[in-house]
Amino acid sequence: MQIQVNSDNHIENSIRLEEWVRTTIESTLERYEEDLTRVEVHIRDENGEKPGPHDIRCQMEARxxxxxxxxxxxxxxxxxxxxxxxxxxxxxxxxHLFGKLRDKRAPVTDAEIDADSENPDAMLQEEFLEKEEDALHG
Structure with a gap:
């Protein structure tokens, strides 16, 4: 995973800052290291020289x-x-992204099958299908 750090001219982009940002991202996103090609970081002081609340903005884009x-x-x-x-x-x-993808690929488990067995609609459907099959073969 490549990490690119950018900052505006009000925030000095030093090697120390870049290393700290990289370390923070690597430790926070460690489990996705193989799934990401790049993370871009943009740090900006919204008010420039003027002080103010919540004026440091960090945008991160993962690919x-x-x-x-x-x-x-x-x-x-x-x-x-x-x-x-x-x-x-x-x-x-x-x-959230990888959880949704994992859910789409997850096979049906025995517990889910057992839960369906307790569902009356599922039991009726199963009974209906058995009767249909008996009618076809019998």
Whole structure:
């Protein structure tokens, strides 16, 4: 997974900042490392030189293999909070994406079959199908 860090001219883009952002993203998104090609990070001071609440904005865009990019944004008072908040939001968004994909591929389990057996409609349908089959072969 490639991580690219960009910042505006009000936030100094140092090697130390890039390493910290990379480490934060790698540790937060570790379980998706094989599923992502790249994560782009854009850090911006919304108010420039002027102080203000929630003026640090961090946008992260993940590129999952074979899927559309996923983008999240988090605003906070400090750079640390903005980056960590965006990383957590991205983690939740990826969890949602891969959870939906996993659910689509999940095979029917014995527990689900047993639950269907307790469903009266399923039992009626099964009974109907048995009678249909008997009528065809009998």
């Amino acid at each position: 999952p293999k074979g899927h559309q990019p996923i983008s999240v944004t988090h605003k906070a008072d400090t750079l640390d909070q903005a980056v960590e908040g965006a990383a957590e939001k991205l983690n939740h968004a990826l969890e």
